[in-house]
Amino acid sequence: MAQPHGPAPQLTAMVVLEYIHAPILAFCFMTSLVLAVCTLQKEIALPLQRRRIAKVLVLTLLAGYCAEILYYFSRSISEKAFEAPHHVTFHCLGSILVWIPLSASIVNSKPLRWKPYFATFVLQSIFETTICILAGLALPAEDVYRSVPLSLSSIRAFASLGLLINGFFILISRKTEKCTDEEGQSLLGNNTNSSTAQPDTPGYGSTESSASSTTIAEERDRNQEVKDQQAKRLEEEGGWWGYLKGFAVFLPYLWPKDDWRIMACLFIRLLELVSTRFLNLLAPRQLGIITDKLATQTDVMPWGDIALWGFYHWFNSYSGFRWLDSYASVYIQRSAFRRITMLAYDHLMNLSMDFHSGKDSGEVLKAVEQASSLNSLVELVLFEIGPVIIDIFVAIWYVTHLFDGYMAFIILFMSLIYVWVGISATTWAQDKRRAYVANQRTQNTTVNETVHNWTTTAYFNNVAYEVDRYGTNISTTITSYFTYYFRSMLGHVFQSALTNVGFIICCTFAVSQIIYEGKSVGSLVAFIMFWTTIISPLYLVSYSFKHVSSTLIDAERLLQLLNTKPTVVDCEGAQDLIVKSGVVEIKDVNFHYDPRKQIIHNASLTAAGGQTIAFVGETGGGKSTMLKLLFRFYDVTGGSISIDGQDLRSVTLSSLRNALGVVPQDSTLFNQSIRQNVRYARLDATDAEIEDACRAAAIHDDIVGFPDGYSSKIGERGVKISGGQLQRLAIARVLLKNPKIVLLDEATSAIDSGIEAQIQQAFKKLSKGRTTFVIAHRLSTIVDADQIVVIDKGIIIERGNHSDLLEHGGKYAELWAKQTAGHLSQPDSKTASTANSDGQGELLIDLTPPDDDDDDDDEAKAGSK
Numbered sequence: 001m002a003q004p005h006g007p008a009p010q011l012t013a014m015v016v017l018e019y020i021h022a023p024i025l026a027f028c029f030m031t032s033l034v035l036a037v038c039t040l041q042k043e044i045a046l047p048l049q050r051r052r053i054a055k056v057l058v059l060t061l062l063a064g065y066c067a068e069i070l071y072y073f074s075r076s077i078s079e080k081a082f083e084a085p086h087h088v089t090f091h092c093l094g095s096i097l098v099w100i101p102l103s104a105s106i107v108n109s110k111p112l113r114w115k116p117y118f119a120t121f122v123l124q125s126i127f128e129t130t131i132c133i134l135a136g137l138a139l140p141a142e143d144v145y146r147s148v149p150l151s152l153s154s155i156r157a158f159a160s161l162g163l164l165i166n167g168f169f170i171l172i173s174r175k176t177e178k179c180t181d182e183e184g185q186s187l188l189g190n191n192t193n194s195s196t197a198q199p200d201t202p203g204y205g206s207t208e209s210s211a212s213s214t215t216i217a218e219e220r221d222r223n224q225e226v227k228d229q230q231a232k233r234l235e236e237e238g239g240w241w242g243y244l245k246g247f248a249v250f251l252p253y254l255w256p257k258d259d260w261r262i263m264a265c266l267f268i269r270l271l272e273l274v275s276t277r278f279l280n281l282l283a284p285r286q287l288g289i290i291t292d293k294l295a296t297q298t299d300v301m302p303w304g305d306i307a308l309w310g311f312y313h314w315f316n317s318y319s320g321f322r323w324l325d326s327y328a329s330v331y332i333q334r335s336a337f338r339r340i341t342m343l344a345y346d347h348l349m350n351l352s353m354d355f356h357s358g359k360d361s362g363e364v365l366k367a368v369e370q371a372s373s374l375n376s377l378v379e380l381v382l383f384e385i386g387p388v389i390i391d392i393f394v395a396i397w398y399v400t401h402l403f404d405g406y407m408a409f410i411i412l413f414m415s416l417i418y419v420w421v422g423i424s425a426t427t428w429a430q431d432k433r434r435a436y437v438a439n440q441r442t443q444n445t446t447v448n449e450t451v452h453n454w455t456t457t458a459y460f461n462n463v464a465y466e467v468d469r470y471g472t473n474i475s476t477t478i479t480s481y482f483t484y485y486f487r488s489m490l491g492h493v494f495q496s497a498l499t500n501v502g503f504i505i506c507c508t509f510a511v512s513q514i515i516y517e518g519k520s521v522g523s524l525v526a527f528i529m530f531w532t533t534i535i536s537p538l539y540l541v542s543y544s545f546k547h548v549s550s551t552l553i554d555a556e557r558l559l560q561l562l563n564t565k566p567t568v569v570d571c572e573g574a575q576d577l578i579v580k581s582g583v584v585e586i587k588d589v590n591f592h593y594d595p596r597k598q599i600i601h602n603a604s605l606t607a608a609g610g611q612t613i614a615f616v617g618e619t620g621g622g623k624s625t626m627l628k629l630l631f632r633f634y635d636v637t638g639g640s641i642s643i644d645g646q647d648l649r650s651v652t653l654s655s656l657r658n659a660l661g662v663v664p665q666d667s668t669l670f671n672q673s674i675r676q677n678v679r680y681a682r683l684d685a686t687d688a689e690i691e692d693a694c695r696a697a698a699i700h701d702d703i704v705g706f707p708d709g710y711s712s713k714i715g716e717r718g719v720k721i722s723g724g725q726l727q728r729l730a731i732a733r734v735l736l737k738n739p740k741i742v743l744l745d746e747a748t749s750a751i752d753s754g755i756e757a758q759i760q761q762a763f764k765k766l767s768k769g770r771t772t773f774v775i776a777h778r779l780s781t782i783v784d785a786d787q788i789v790v791i792d793k794g795i796i797i798e799r800g801n802h803s804d805l806l807e808h809g810g811k812y813a814e815l816w817a818k819q820t821a822g823h824l825s826q827p828d829s830k831t832a833s834t835a836n837s838d839g840q841g842e843l844l845i846d847l848t849p850p851d852d853d854d855d856d857d858d859e860a861k862a863g864s865k
């Protein structure tokens with residue numbers, strides 16, 4: 001059959017078009033897709049009928065290219081002298097390469113960003129129709145109707161036109177639909193999952209399967225809040241570019257311009273990046289040169305070439321320049337970690353009480369701990385993914401230069417499948433990984449819970465049950481790890497098989513080129529040496545997708561933390577608080593944590609300097625809240641609080657907190673020595689001062705009675721000392737701080753009456769000359785207070801000294817009567833029965849103690865166990 005041989009300009013135009021068709025199509029599709037993702041173009045679900053038409057047309061197109069390749073292949077086998085025109089095979093192979101992923105995404109029923117596809121169809125139609133017309137013109141008239149390639153080209157031109165028309169209808173009738181698939185959402189999360197998965201938090205000791213499934217759901221939802229924020233910000237910023245620019249605020253912390261060491265390290269990294277690109281190419285090329293020289297001059301030792309080859313290798317290794325680069329990288333990483341972590345920690349510690357009481361501390365700590373993820377993200381993109389893209393282009397050029405375009409096609413095919421397998425395997429293994437992490441978390445939680453609650457376990461004799469539960473947890477974790485490992489390994493297995501097959505095919509092709517095309521053996525050697533440079537970028541591309549996505553989530557979490565502003569801050573021009581006499585005035589104060597529930601209603605009172613004010617009342621009345629407002633954990637929502645005439649909101653927080661000493665309701669101590677814990681109140685206090693404070697708080701004798709005295713460790717959460725001792729230590733700390741105003745929240749509730757007298761003495765010492773606010777449920781501790789304020793449901797209902805209030809006969813007198821006489825009287829039978837029936841309904845368990853028969857039963861049970 002005749003080949004096109006018409007007028008030269010038409011033939012030349014056709015050849016040029018065939019060469020540039022596939023690269024231009026690929027470039028156009030890739031750029032418009034990146035643009036679509038960056039500008040957040042919506043994904044659309046293709047109407048069923050239109051998708052079917054598109055499927056048929058793209059498959060026809062693909063079949064058309066394959067058929068032409070097969071046609072030429074069969075001719076080159078059957079006709080010895082026949083050689084397929086290079087531009088035609090280039091055109092067909094290139095187009096197959098472009099249309100495989102495009103057809104795969106159209107055949108797949110996922111929603112698509114349609115504009116890039118439509119743009120590609122337009123170009124495809126123009127190219128294919130023009131090539132078809134030119135091919136028709138280039139053929140002699142008698143061959144036009146007999147030419148198989150021309151028929152195939154016409155079919156493709158019609159299919160392309162069809163695709164264009166069909167694509168146009170999809171474009172104008174598009175219905176936006178939110179993608180529900182995780183991968184389809186690119187790097188963002190999936191909103192639908194979060195709304196459907198509502199885990200019930202399992203109680204302690206809940207059954208294994210429910211706990212496990214819940215933790216898997218939790219694991220899935222753990223990042224959902226961050227992902228939602230990410231999606232919101234992405235929308236606000238109008239695309240990825242604006243979104244990523246949001247992280248630019250961290251650049252001065254990652255790479256501070258004024259730090260010459262960091263700048264020098266960056267320069268080294270940049271140098272390594274550029275030199276590696278060259279050396280990746282130069283080293284295999286040099287070996288090729290040596291091989292060729294050896295093939296032609298067997299009696300001359302190519303010393304110079306060997307030395308150059310050795311130099312390239314040495315320079316590109318850890319004993320050469322690479323160690324300097326890795327040192328520079330570690331230096332940048334560590335410095336960035338220090339700066340960003342300090343930034344996050346400092347910010348976190350300066351956030352207000354509302355943040356600390358409302359946030360999941362685990363998530364907050366994660367934001368601080370993973371502050372370095374930002375640096376990993378920048379490093380990954382700039383120093384790994386960026387160069388890899390250059391490497392891939394260089395590889396394509398180099399193999400084409402060594403052999404020809406076909407070799408580049410083989411490698412491109414293999415690369416495409418390799419990356420696809422990598423991404424699919426990671427996605428496929430993702431669910432199993434989540435399950436594994438969730439099971440691991442359950443396993444760790446079991447140990448934590450049971451070790452912390454060892455006493456509860458012992459009280460209920462459940463040690464065997466817990467050991468058994470932990471064993472089951474470990475087995476579940478191991479099983480889930482195997483499943484995860486199997487899935488991720490399968491991806492590696494396929495990829496490894498692919499690279500092996502790819503390598504063998506490439507080498508066979510190279511050998512055939514040496515034999516039939518006269519290529520040099522050195523080219524084969526250079527290619528073999530270059531192979532790793534081709535494969536390693538592919539590995540990185542196929543596995544960095546998930547990594548970038550999870551690093552972005554960590555970075556987003558940090559950004560959100562840093563964007564959270566403290567609600568209680570120093571106002572502009574805030575002055576230091578100066579306390580002289582310590583007059584505290586609470587004026588028409590209103591407060592709520594949540595606007596829907598008012599906590600304090602119009603509270604007013606004045607504490608003269610040095611007075612002791614006691615807050616009493618039913619639980620939940622708002623007493624602790626009053627102290628929190630005084631300490632300015634929160635700002636009042638109405639009215640004002642002032643100390644010596646200075647509004648708390650107009651003074652610096654630091655000076656206010658210096659002037660106040662607090663013994664909170666639940667004192668917490670660090671797991672350090674007693675001396676260190678007391679010294680926390682005043683870091684420069686001497687040992688003698690610490691002991692004085694402890695004496696005043698009536699705890700000194702207890703401390704010296706401990707085997708290690710003041711060096712005794714308190715234990716986690718102060719578990720090694722009694723409740724009374726803990727409170728006295730907390731009092732000692734405040735005594736050491738020696739503040740002008742003291743706030744005591746139920747500080748004496750756990751102290752027995754023997755110690756109480758000593759404590760009262762200590763209080764007297766402490767409150768002398770200081771304004772003191774005290775909350776006490778034990779009214780006996782505050783009978784001497786200058787003012788007793790009774791708070792009920794956030795309202796001050798009574799105020800006066802002890803005798804005034806008793807005389808008044810109101811709420812305080814009622815509370816006093818209950819406390820002084822109540823413990824002597826037994827609850828009457830009526831109250832008892834009410835308490836029993838109140839809200840309990842009929843009891844499902846038998847409360848009568850077991851008799852002897854039951855004991856037998858128990859023994860039988862124990863035996864069976």
Ligand SMILES: Nc1ncnc2c1ncn2[C@@H]1O[C@H](COP(=O)(O)OP(=O)(O)OP(=O)(O)O)[C@@H](O)[C@H]1O
Binds near residue numbers: 593594624
């Ligand atoms: N951080 C918070 N967020 C929302 N509500 C809170 C917060 N802290 C306390 N409350 C609510 O404010 C009300 C008053 O609490 P507060 O702790 O001041 O009471 P109290 O009189 O000190 O009680 P108790 O004597 O039991 O310590 C309660 O209803 C409580 O549930």
